[in-house]
Amino acid sequence: MxxxxxxxxxxxxxxxxxxxxxxxxxxxxxxxxxxxxxxxxxxxxxxxxxxxxxxxxxxxxxxxxxxxxxxxxxxGKPPEELVHDAVIVGAGPAGLTAAVYCARKLMRTVVVAENVGGQAAWSWTIENYMGFSTISGEELIKKFEEQVRGFQVRLELESVEEVRKEGEVFLTRTPSGTVYRSRTLILAPGKEPKKLGLLGEDQLMGKGVSICAICDAPLYRGKPVAVVGGGNAAFQTALEMKKFTDSVTLIVRRSLRCDEVYIERAKEAGIRILPHHEVTALHGDAGLTGITIRDRETGEETGLDVDGLFLAIGLAPNTGFLKGLVALNEQNEILIDENGHTSVPGVFAAGDATCVKAKQIIVAAGDGAKAALEAHEYFEELTGRPTEEQTVCR
Ligand SMILES: Cc1cc2nc3c(=O)[nH]c(=O)nc-3n(C[C@H](O)[C@H](O)[C@H](O)COP(=O)(O)OP(=O)(O)OC[C@H]3O[C@@H](n4cnc5c(N)ncnc54)[C@H](O)[C@@H]3O)c2cc1C
Structure with missing residues (x-):
């Protein structure tokens, strides 16, 4: 075309x-x-x-x-219908690692994911993934993807809207109507950013309001911006925005929850920090022109002229599409045991969408490997089909 x-x-x-x-x-x-x-x-x-x-x-x-x-x-071209040995939902660190492990066990595997990298791709600098003293999320994910593509793994960029079990087969359905069938299912859908829930927020998304600073920062060069959030991710975002513009205000709903080192760096960089403040309104039709903020201690409201508002207020697990297939905890995270088994035989899970406490790349990758090995064992018992190790094909 x-x-x-x-x-x-x-x-x-x-x-x-x-x-x-x-x-x-x-x-x-x-x-x-x-x-x-x-x-x-x-x-x-x-x-x-x-x-x-x-x-x-x-x-x-x-x-x-x-x-x-x-x-x-x-x-797009419609993909052909196949019965796979494993379907993996998600291509963040957990899903991509699971894919390599499944492929090495010669399981016919398809990864279905909205994007490659998930949250890991949004990190400016990663300093705690072993083997790299410092690496950007983008670079690390490129390496993960390269490794996956070295094996015979099918990677389909689609959203999953439903998964269910029919007999011994799992059906994974996407909005385009494609249904991926599989003997085992590995869930690695991670988390997605929360929004403020304010009037006009959805209309202004991409028109001043952003949840991806690493994507959109260069479009706000020299323009006043605000960042919302009080954790490490919010401070990292504010510090990166400071490279593009002098005017960066950090709006923190309660007190600061980040590592001490970020507070020092933010102060040195001249970022205006407003603890105990919240955003109460967004202004602008075609694009964001400003916001109203409220001092939560005095109740006083003030206007702030900003062209950009970057949200870093936490994440919620992407488990809505499971619709009761597996048991979740109160935070809507998938309940797993120490080996990645969910409440349903044949369904395994790993990464930030699970109840595992540490939400980190290295943990998600490790748990992705464990889930895949368990899926392989289940698959062999189910089918009686022994598989061999696959070597990298280039
Ligand atoms: C700004 C930021 C900075 C961070 N920095 C660090 C750091 O320095 N070090 C560190 O260790 N960790 C860091 N983290 C945390 C780390 O990124 C996560 O712990 C890790 O990415 C979790 O991996 P995951 O595979 O479980 O999920 P994710 O990375 O969230 O990936 C989820 C995958 O599932 C897909 N998906 C979701 N829902 C669906 C659906 N319905 N259908 C199809 N696909 C779906 C997504 O498209 C994506 O491919 C950071 C996180 C953020 C947000």
Missing amino acids: AGVKVYTTENCPYCRMVQAFLRKHDVEFELVDVGKDREAAREMIEISGQRGVPVTISGDEVVVGFDAKRLRELF
Whole structure:
């Protein structure tokens, strides 16, 4: 298909996924970096009304974000129906590691995920993944993906909307109507960012409000921005935004919950920190023009003129699509035992969507490996089919 244009920024993981999707479907496209080309940034905002990347243009069609369903409708080919030995939901550190382990056991595996990398791709700097003293989330995930692609693993970029069991087979269904059948199921859907729940928030998402600072930061060069949140992720976001603009305000609902080192760094960088404040209103129609904040101690409300509002207020597990298939705890996390077994035989889980306390890349990856090994054992017992180790095929 001719005339497809993708607006990106250098570090945006979702932009990379759009490119990967288009390449996989043999779609030629022109890439435009709006972080470097201000005229192109103006053009993108004019065409799409978006101040966030990626934006994909094809004729009259404007696709905002990495919208796998829409991209599949426009460019995708329907996948053939197969019965797999394992379906893995999620391609973050847990799902990708599980994929390598399943593939090495010669299990016919498909990974179905909305994006590759999950939260790990949003981290600016990772300093606690063994083997790398420091690495960006983007780089680490590239290495994970490369390793997965070295094996015969099918990776489908789609959202899962339902999983259920029919006899001994699990059915994993996506909004495009595709149903992936499998003997075992590994759940690794991770977590997604919470929103503020304010009026107009959804309409202003990508038009001033952002949950992906690593994607959108270059579009706010020289503009006043605010970051909401009081944990490490919020401080990291504020510090990174300071590289693009002088005016960064950090709005913290309660007291600061981050590591001491970040408070020092934020003060040194000249970030304005407002503890015990909350955002009570968003302003602007076509794009964010400002916010109202409230001092939770005095009740006083003030306006703040900002072009960008970056949310870093925590995460909720992506378990809505399970609809009762497996047992969850009160936080809607999947209940697992120490080996990744859920309440349903044949269903295994790993990573941040589970009840495991430590929400870290190295833990998610380790638990992904454990879940895959258990799935393999279950599969062998179920089918009586012994499998062998697969070697890397390049
Ligand atoms: C800003 C930030 C910085 C961080 N920094 C660090 C750090 O420095 N060090 C560290 O160890 N940890 C860090 N973390 C935590 C770390 O990223 C997570 O612990 C880790 O990514 C969890 O991996 P996961 O595979 O369980 O889930 P995720 O990484 O959340 O991946 C989930 C996957 O599931 C997919 N998915 C979700 N729902 C569906 C669905 N319905 N259908 C299809 N696919 C779906 C997603 O698309 C994604 O591919 C950070 C997190 C954030 C947000």
